[in-house]
Amino acid sequence: MFYANLCHQKLLNAGYYDEEGQFDVSEEVCIVINNMEYVRRALKPLHNELELEPIVAAIEQAEGDRAADKCRAAFQALLHNADEDVVHKILTIIAGLSEKALGPLIDYLDSNLRTLYESLMKVNFYRTLEAVWRVVLQELMLTARNNLGVRAGGLLPAAVLVAGRAAGVSSTRRTRALSLKSLHSLPYQDLDRLLKLHKADTADLIELYCLHRLDEQQRQIQAATAPFGTLTVRLSYNAAAECLCVDDKIEICKTLIT
Numbered sequence: 001m002f003y004a005n006l007c008h009q010k011l012l013n014a015g016y017y018d019e020e021g022q023f024d025v026s027e028e029v030c031i032v033i034n035n036m037e038y039v040r041r042a043l044k045p046l047h048n049e050l051e052l053e054p055i056v057a058a059i060e061q062a063e064g065d066r067a068a069d070k071c072r073a074a075f076q077a078l079l080h081n082a083d084e085d086v087v088h089k090i091l092t093i094i095a096g097l098s099e100k101a102l103g104p105l106i107d108y109l110d111s112n113l114r115t116l117y118e119s120l121m122k123v124n125f126y127r128t129l130e131a132v133w134r135v136v137l138q139e140l141m142l143t144a145r146n147n148l149g150v151r152a153g154g155l156l157p158a159a160v161l162v163a164g165r166a167a168g169v170s171s172t173r174r175t176r177a178l179s180l181k182s183l184h185s186l187p188y189q190d191l192d193r194l195l196k197l198h199k200a201d202t203a204d205l206i207e208l209y210c211l212h213r214l215d216e217q218q219r220q221i222q223a224a225t226a227p228f229g230t231l232t233v234r235l236s237y238n239a240a241a242e243c244l245c246v247d248d249k250i251e252i253c254k255t256l257i258t
Contacts, residue, residue: 007032007089033093040086043079129178137187144194 060068236245
């Protein structure tokens with residue numbers, strides 16, 4: 001943590017986090033980020049390098065199981081917290097790095113949107129915005145799907161910032177923004193649903209799944225396709241016995257189903 005804080009302070013002193021002025025994305029910043037990651041990885045083998053288990057075994061023999069468990073838990077918590085802190089520092093730097101790297105792109109979008117706004121008929125301008133918005137949503141969806149299971153970093157906030165510009169959202173020209181109906185299109189709703197599922201807790205995901213199955217069952221009942229509901233079972237086929245097995249308990253022989 002000392003090294004991570006030292007790197008963070010070095011960038012702070014160099015003006016990396018200043019709102020005003022320009023801090024170019026440089027090789028030095030990338031080296032700092034990589035070095036912090038090397039430090040984080042160096043934490044993983046500490047458990048073995050410090051020979052924790054023999055120490056815990058000695059404590060257990062001298063002080064008992066409870067003292068040994070407390071010692072092991074304290075050490076593991078220390079490593080976990082250090083890992084989390086270093087990752088947080090890295091993500092903080094990456095967030096700023098992404099925004100600064102996308103600065104020229106945002107300026108480019110603003111400049112071109114301003115030209116389109118001033119040159120196109122109003123209806124054609126909004127058609128152009130809607131087309132750009134669809135492309136942006138497709139790219140965001142692709143990025144989200146390719147990074148499922150990956151801890152969120154600075155890329156997504158920066159991408160949302162670009163998306164806002166592409167949608168025509170501007171503090172100086174509110175009249176050139178897309179309507180909420182156009183913004184909240186079906187692709188947008190799909191992306192929003194995916195991101196919410198991606199960051200949801202396990203308990204919430206289980207609840208959402210059960211509610212989805214309940215809604216599906218109720219729709220089938222209302223449509224009279226399954227008035228008594230549905231039952232989901234697990235099937236497997238035993239080729240040697242030529243049987244279908246249901247949960248390894250009920251067997252339907254091939255002669256019965258033919």
